[in-house]
Every structure is written in C-alpha cells, then in structure tokens.
Amino acid sequence: MVLTRFSRVLTCAALTLAIVSFILTPSLAEAFKRTGVGDTARDFTLPTLQGEKLTLTKSLGPKATIIAFWAAWSPRSQPMLKDLQSIFAEHEKDGLKVMGVNVEHPVWDKAEEPKIIQAIADSAAAYPMVIDKDFAIYNDYGVVVVPSIVLLDKEGKVVALTTGYSSTGKDMLKEDVQRTLGLVKAEExxxxxxxxxxxxxxxxxxxxxxxxxxxxxxxxxxxxxxxxxxxxxxxxxxxxxxxxxxxxxxxxxxxxxxxxxxxxxxxxxxxxLPPAGDKEQEKKEAKPEAKPEEGKGPHTSMSPRTITVIPG
Incomplete structure (x- = not known):
C-alpha cells in the first residue's frame, strides 16, 4: 500500500515536471500575448523593494532598454539576471539600460522578499529591480513564460522578444542588443x-x-x-x-x-515567377506589330493619281 502511494507520488511529480518543461520550452511557448515587435511599450510605474517608484518612460536608455521579467522560483531566471548584468556592464556606456521586473506571485506575499533579495544578490545585478506585486504589468504585456525579455529601442518601441532564455535566445539577445545600439550593422x-x-x-x-x-x-x-x-x-x-x-x-x-x-x-x-499582370504585358510586348496593308490605315502612302486634261 505504501509502495503504491509512493509510486503515485512519483508519477505525479514526473507529470508535473513534464508539464513545467513543456511550458518553459521556448520553441513551444507563445511569445507574448499582448506585445509584439514594432509596438510601443506600455508605460508603467512600479516600486522597488526599497519603496522608490520607477517609471519606464523616465528610465529608458539613450539607445536601448531591456525589460526582464523574472522570479526567484524560476531556475532560468538566475542565469539570465547574471548575463544581463554582464551585458549591462559592457554596454551601459553605449546607451543601454536594464530594468528587472519581479513577478513572484499574482498575490504579493511579503514573506517572499528575502528570496527575491537573495536572488538579486546572487546575480550581482546592479541595474534597477521593481516588483509587479499584483501581476498588473505581467498581464498588460501578456507575458506567458518566465523568464522573458523585451528589448526596446531609444523611442521605446519593441525590437525583439525573448522567452524562456534558452541558449539560442541568449545568443540572439546579445546580437539584438548590439544591433539596437548600432554597434554592428544589420545583416543585409x-x-x-x-x-x-x-x-x-x-x-x-x-x-x-x-x-x-x-x-x-x-x-x-x-x-x-x-x-x-x-x-x-x-x-x-x-x-x-x-x-x-x-x-x-x-x-x-x-x-x-x-x-x-x-x-x-x-x-x-x-x-x-512573374505576377499574372506582368505575364500579359510580356505577351503584348513580344507580339509583333501587324503590318498595315497597302493603301489602308493612317500611315498608308497615297498612290499616284492620273489627271486627264481635256482641251477646251
């Protein structure tokens, strides 16, 4: 009986892990429900753990801004926060700013603060962190996967989205940041x-x-x-x-x-293949112009006339 219960527990745990893995797989996950490339980022004001309030539009970088949605419970968030610190340290001088948005739980629990503080400390993140306590911004942006990243240009328009932070996503983010900062030319x-x-x-x-x-x-x-x-x-x-x-x-x-x-x-x-309209035009151009018959048409030369003079 005990073994049966234990087996059920293992089965449930395996199923849960499979579901989580499926959700976190970037290639299978929907990007953002309400945010797309080319959109102007929705403005927001959120508090830091210290109580200071930060507004996105007042925090934009001169050339590019990264908004990173993360959580202390998310295994992929920690490496992302560390990588973002490296990117920030390298490119702050080039006009990049980064803002972390913690999305721990839909209902804020102050007991979670120590975990969040520890996660920030472990990542050595020196960029601002704000807390989305009621998931208002999470829902407004339509975030589906944690972690997720929104990259903005200097005008606050979305130029790239990264979900799940896979190795491919990590490499693409670096390329996108450099391109947005104007450090590399866009590929032809x-x-x-x-x-x-x-x-x-x-x-x-x-x-x-x-x-x-x-x-x-x-x-x-x-x-x-x-x-x-x-x-x-x-x-x-x-x-x-x-x-x-x-x-x-x-x-x-x-x-x-x-x-x-x-x-x-x-x-x-x-x-x-050329469009249908182009094909018809090609046929017309290829068709030889019909030669007018002798004595007909507007370009026909006049044949000589014989005039008979009758003496008076």
Whole structure:
C-alpha cells in the first residue's frame, strides 16, 4: 500500500515536471500575448523593494532598454539576471539600460522578499529591480513564460522578444542588443529581398542568422532547431530550407536533407515567377506589330493619281 502511494507520488511529480518543461520550452511557448515587435511599450510605474517608484518612460536608455521579467522560483531566471548584468556592464556606456521586473506571485506575499533579495544578490545585478506585486504589468504585456525579455529601442518601441532564455535566445539577445545600439550593422539579409524579389519575415531572418552561426560553429543540432524556427515564422523562406538541409546532411540524415532541398527549390521557383499582370504585358510586348496593308490605315502612302486634261 505504501509502495503504491509512493509510486503515485512519483508519477505525479514526473507529470508535473513534464508539464513545467513543456511550458518553459521556448520553441513551444507563445511569445507574448499582448506585445509584439514594432509596438510601443506600455508605460508603467512600479516600486522597488526599497519603496522608490520607477517609471519606464523616465528610465529608458539613450539607445536601448531591456525589460526582464523574472522570479526567484524560476531556475532560468538566475542565469539570465547574471548575463544581463554582464551585458549591462559592457554596454551601459553605449546607451543601454536594464530594468528587472519581479513577478513572484499574482498575490504579493511579503514573506517572499528575502528570496527575491537573495536572488538579486546572487546575480550581482546592479541595474534597477521593481516588483509587479499584483501581476498588473505581467498581464498588460501578456507575458506567458518566465523568464522573458523585451528589448526596446531609444523611442521605446519593441525590437525583439525573448522567452524562456534558452541558449539560442541568449545568443540572439546579445546580437539584438548590439544591433539596437548600432554597434554592428544589420545583416543585409534583413532588408534584402531574395533573387525572386521575395522579402522574408524579419523574425524568421533573425532565427536564420543564428542557424547560420551555429552551422559555422559545427553545432548542427542547434542549427537545425534555429532553421526550423525560421521556417515556422516564414514557411516560404528559401534560405532557411537550404540551411536546414545542410544541418541535416551534416548529421547524416540524407533523406530529410534532400526533402528540405526540394522545398527550397519549390519556393525558389515560385518566387521567381512573374505576377499574372506582368505575364500579359510580356505577351503584348513580344507580339509583333501587324503590318498595315497597302493603301489602308493612317500611315498608308497615297498612290499616284492620273489627271486627264481635256482641251477646251
């Protein structure tokens, strides 16, 4: 009987862990329910643990701002806070500011304060921390996963979203921060159309950039995952299929690689087809102009006339 109960406990624990892992997996998680790239960030005012109130719009960095939603109970929050401190220390001089938003529980419990204080101390975070005591901002932004990050430009517009803080998300965040600060030029692929004139989704481009980096570092499984993320955002992204094919080939998965190449070729051909209107115009231009018959039409030369003079 005791063994049966113990087995049930283990089963429930395993199920709970599986659910949590599923929720925290960035590729499966919805990003933000009410916040998207290009939106102007919703302003808010929240208190620090010391009672000071901070307002987002008054705390924006000269060039970029990171808003990080985190919790002491979240295992991925601690490494994120540490990494953000490193990024902040490196780029504060370049115009970056960081604000941590603690989202411990929907109902505030002062007994949680020591855990929050300890988490901040362990991360050595020197940037401001505010407390979202009733989840008002959490819900306003539509946060789904903890931790999550919103990156803003100097105007307070959202330029990137990171959820779950995976290794891929971590690398993408660093790239996005540098680009927003103007320290690196945006990749040509972001604005450049492919040969057929097709312009891919910008978020898909970001995923592909990471896939190409992983491919160059021989991190083929990560390259595969990032390429698939790009395809999930833009199902007709030719280059994403080609990078995926290469990543699969490097893993010895020849059939899957060949299938990805076929998809790339399919969409490549589709993008290169001219629009229907252009086809009709091409036909008209290619059709030779009909030659007018002799003696007809506005450009016909007048044939000579014979005039008979009758003497008077």
């Amino acid at each position: 692929a972001v604005a450049k159309k492919d040969e057929g004139g097709y312009k891919p989704n910008n978020v898909a481009v970001r995923h592909l950039m990471m896939a190409e980096k992983f491919l160059g570092k021989k991190m083929y499984t990560k390259a595969e995952a990032a390429a698939k993320d790009a395809i999930a955002k833009d199902g007709e992204y030719v280059q994403a299929y080609r990078v995926l094919a290469e990543a699969l080939k490097k893993q010895g998965r020849e059939e899957e690689s060949a299938a990805s190449v076929l998809k790339a070729d399919e969409f490549d051909a589709k993008h290169k």
